[in-house]
Amino acid sequence: MTTSETTFAATAAGLVTPVLHWYDEHARDLPWRRPDASAWSVLVSEFMLQQTPVARVLPIHDAWLRQWPTPAALAAEAAGEAVRAWGRLGYPRRALRLHAAAAAITDQHAGRVPSAYDDLRALPGVGDYTAAAVAAFAYGQRQVVLDTNVRRVLARAVAGVEFPARSVTRAERDLGATLLPEDPPTAATWSVAVMELGALVCTADRPRCDGCPVRRLCAWQAAGAPAYDGPPRPAQAYAGTDRQCRGRLLAVLRDAPGAVTRAHLETTWDEPVQRERALGSLVADGLVVATADGRYALP
DNA sequence: GATGCGTGGAC
């Protein structure tokens, strides 16, 4: 190991204890983190939190768990009810996938959220992050959990750059594995702690470095907090896009008690070509179904 | 690996 690699590893290892202590004092009290939270509650939270802020998830998660306290309860419903209950959380395909995951859990895992990473990863809508997160947070396993928060903390504290690469790199996985404490429950706490640090302190915009427990160790701070100089991230347009059009159409169906007419849908979007394309894509995704009488409804 | 996929809050 070279001198620089030795220094790198020592710096990285020094992050763990301060972050654990910081988490002990500053962790938010979130429903899915409580000791009595079920694995199902954790799984639902992870679906909802994909690309969605905690504040918007809280009320929907609460209502969801009241309505469907178990995977089997959700699996017994029509998928459209899941889409309806999803409300305006965004990315409604997640509701469909969560419903499909509940069905798979009911059919293939006797109604119990699986604990093995590979079983979780095989569920609809569960990728590398969500599988690792549920294994760690619901079952206390030792897993490398890499989300946007963790990746940003490591990019700054260890690599000395403001933002991580566009996609997860081999180096990040190796670093995550190196940092992970040996003891499984401690590893699981570290994973949630470093995520929380990214969410509350080491934020994308205006990080609160004054309150950071590892400021002294941070490579980005040591370098003078240089601005990001990588390729610009493409701005995600929304106004006038198919995504907005889909959102409008689906909102009409969510708010209607049953099927709606094509004429009703047409009032929500002026441009006919785009409207038809969006409606077609919603049907293709399974978020909307055409009824026998030519109307449209949730599945 | 690049795209498409919602929504609303913060500035």
Place this chain on the structure above:
DNA sequence: TGTCCAAGCAT
């Protein structure tokens, strides 16, 4: 006000 972005996933 427009811009950015928030615990990703599937294709």
